[in-house]
């Protein structure tokens with residue numbers, strides 16, 4: 276029975292081929308969600324596809340439950356950037372993300388000690404869940420930027436596998452360490468000030484530090500969001516393209532600069548509250564199945 280429904284889903288996917296280039300059919304397709312009966316584990320499927328899909332570029336679904344069509348590859352090396360860990364094949368994204376990374380890297384190259392950016396994981400060729408690592412990065416709108424200031428941009432592929440970024444934190448993320456510089460702050464400010472950006476994830480101590488040092492307009496601080504990890508890299512998340520059907524934005528960050536909230540994170544790192552005796556254990560969740568992604572993602576697999 277399962278085999279029959281998978282076969283039917285496959286036939287349905289095949290019959291949808293070739294029709295996605297017309298706007299009306301694209302719009303129609305984006306309305307159908309979770310229509311697939313494909314019960315394969317999504318990361319096993321998306322994690323093994325080496326090339327992007329044909330057709331127009333499109334983010335489908337949400338950052339942590341979606342995929343991408345028509346992705347572009349960030350060139351492995353540019354005049355102001357290098358993509359790292361090429362073996363992972365995660366330097367794929369929507370065109371807006373590739374443009375954004377290149378623009379930010381040109382700004383970074385104006386900073387003393389920075390020849391540009393080392394770019395970490397973006398998305399897989401067709402997005403979707405990954406075999407290792409991130410829960411998000413699924414729609415071609417997320418990118419990790421290394422905190423390590425690049426001193427050269429002629430690293431070989433082998434060097435890009437071997438070298439690592441460096442941490443910027445001390446006291447479990449409550450504070451920045453001696454590697455943190457005004458240049459990091461300038462690059463993060465430029466990164467967050469860009470209207471293409473929805474939010475940036477960064478360890479709490481760094482946000483609090485930038486809150487202390489910011490002068491003049493503070494509105495960009497709103498997009499810098501305190502989060503776990505994110506001390507070897509910062510994570511940029513872009514907005515869905517305006518009017519893009521089927522791409523799901525996240526709710527915007529709360530109003531204000533978010534500095535008091537970040538200080539709250541720091542306070543809880545320094546003085547952890549006692550565990551809540553009534554807290555329910557987290558319900559274990561199985562890996563996402565293809566059928567749990569938007570229905571269009573089932574078609575992206577086969578294009």
Ligand SMILES: [Zn+2]
Nearest residue numbers: 409418419510
């Ligand atoms: Zn990330």
